[in-house]
Amino acid sequence: MATILVVDDEPDVVEIVRFRLEKEGHTVISAADGPTGLISAVSRHPDMVILDVMMPGMDGFEVLRRMKNDARTAQTPVIMLTAKADFSSVAQGWNMDVDNYVTKPFEVDDLAETVKNVLTFRGKLASA
């Protein structure tokens, strides 16, 4: 099973994701803002980061950009949690190296499925 870092400023969203992913047997760690998330992404060596886009201070795209520019985190799989409007406005013109994205409001089961697929694809999951 994997260690997954959830970066979201909404504790309830973190709680829902944590609850569902722990059901899958993953270890979930969390950060409530971008800078803390970046530190955790380096220090805790997560197998995957689930990143919210809309966060005060440093938004999810900026966290993503810094992760990709840092050799220690560049290879970590990332799933973005976005409102659809954020994504179409920013992502279309920007070749983002994200593994997948899930639009809010999301189906928790769909998220769990996406996490599983990405981990399998990236070889992070021993099963399958």
Next chain:
Amino acid sequence: MAYAPTSYTPGTPRSLVPDQIAHLQEASLAITASLDMEEVLRRVVAAARALLRADAVVVFGLERSRSDFPVLASEGLSHESSSSGVYAQSVEAAVGKAVAEQHTVGIEDITAAPADLRRTVGFAGREGFRSVLAAPLTAHSTRLGALALYAHEPREWSRDDAALLSLFATQVAVALQNARLYERLNKRASDLQNLFEISHLLNAFVDREPLLTSVITRLAVWMGAKYGAVALVERGEAGEAELKLRAYYGFSPDYIERANRPGGISLDPHHPTGNGPASVCVRESRPCAVGDVFLDERFAPFRQYAVQAGYLSLVAVPLSGQGHMLGCFLLYFAQRRDFGQAELKLLGAVADGVSLALDRMELNERLVQDAVESRSHQATDRLKEEFVSTVSHELRTPLTIIKGYTDLLVNEQAGTINETQHKFLLGVQRNTTRLTELVSDLLDISRLEASTSRMRRDRVDVGRVVADACSEYERVAAERGVTIDCRCGVALPTVTGDAERIAQVVNNLLSNAVKYSPSGESVTLSSERQGAEVVVTVQDRGPGIPEDAQSRLFQRFYRVDSSPTRLVGGTGLGLAIAKAIVEQHGGRIWVQSKPGEGSVFGFALPLTPAKDSSNDMPPSRPQQTTPPENVLEDGERK
């Protein structure tokens, strides 16, 4: 001694002594040497007096409007008669006769005139002359006046005297004529210069009052007026039209303030102040001149003002804008004055210029006003969009959380739930979804309606969009027992726009059709080229829409009837969004339906103009280039 006036036939002097020749030469020289009329006349008069040994020589002018002859130049008259502005009140018969008959006329002894003619000898008598010889002044058959010699003693004028005087008269006439022409030329040149300067002023100002003040000042100085004013038509407190002096020259501010009191210059002919020159001029849209405020009875009610301010004549010239009277300008003169047609025409030209400038300023003001309003519209739109965008984000977060917890509960991630709990939680889930759709539709429509919204302008293959929608909805339709019959033109020409938005329209129409179709029926989706448009239609065999509801169908939150809502869901914004998207693409959307016979929804988008395909945008998906038209149409037909 004889009074009887003698007429002399034209002739040449029989003999001239060298002295006389010198005087004649001096007169000729004077005419060619100077263009100053007074100088010329002074020298000619002196030469004539010396040559003909007269006690006095007078040049009388002739003005059509007067019954007497003004003294233009003289030698040997008393100061009283020769000073400028003193006119011969009555002229002895010789001068009048000379002008009337165009002959040189002499009278040996005026005092020998019969008693009943005595009154005509006023001028000569007052000056103590007894004898007169007068020659007409004529140039190009225009009567200009007379040249007269006077003697204190009775004198019998010889034929040579008459011939010489006639020669001088010719010289004087030429000089007068030249001077008049020169004066007229000068006047015209200075008029042009003044008009030029005023027309410059007309464009030099942004604001109304400084413009009018500078123009009326320039105009008054040019015309030699004592006062000037510009009166503009304005609405009084009770809504009645009045004239207000909005620029002036010479007047005291007190005078202007008094004139601008309510009812000061009315435009109502029944109002006591409604028949002054300004009011009449504006009402009748023609210049109104008062040559003498004491003679013109129309001006009688206003004489006190003329006395108070000290003017004797005035003229009002209308300022007419496009289709309405703007007002007039007024010039007031210290002297009595005749306003000739030429002068009024000139003032009319100035008035035209001023009117144009006023019109232009009004237009400018309106344009500036419009620009300000449209800027504030844009700002409002932006604010509105930002507001809706923020609000929808703020709404989305709690919705995400509600939905997340509900999903966990419904899926029994947090423990088993009983059937009733499950049913209730499904209700929460369903309405969360509905609220989420509503939020995103609201965001959509506010973006589409804001003028700031920018649309992508790609080349879009509508056939592809329609085919994608078909496959996307096939599963949903199948769940409801509905089949989708997709009749798509495989290679339609492109339209210019936003593929995602167009897909949104197709999806909306298709999902509506599927929702309203009874199980077992099919929905027909087609896309084809019709002329310069691509037309997409979605046909269902649902309940249909009453005619009175069809036109309101595309309004926000309009529902044909409230009962199916519970069954089919939806936000009530889908068709309004579809309409906004289609119209943003320069297209149109419609519905045809009969209750009980189903509905056809359609929309048409204009094709990408031919030039676009070669210049503006390289096709983003080159494999979709347009095939020849016949192939295309064959592909479309079924």
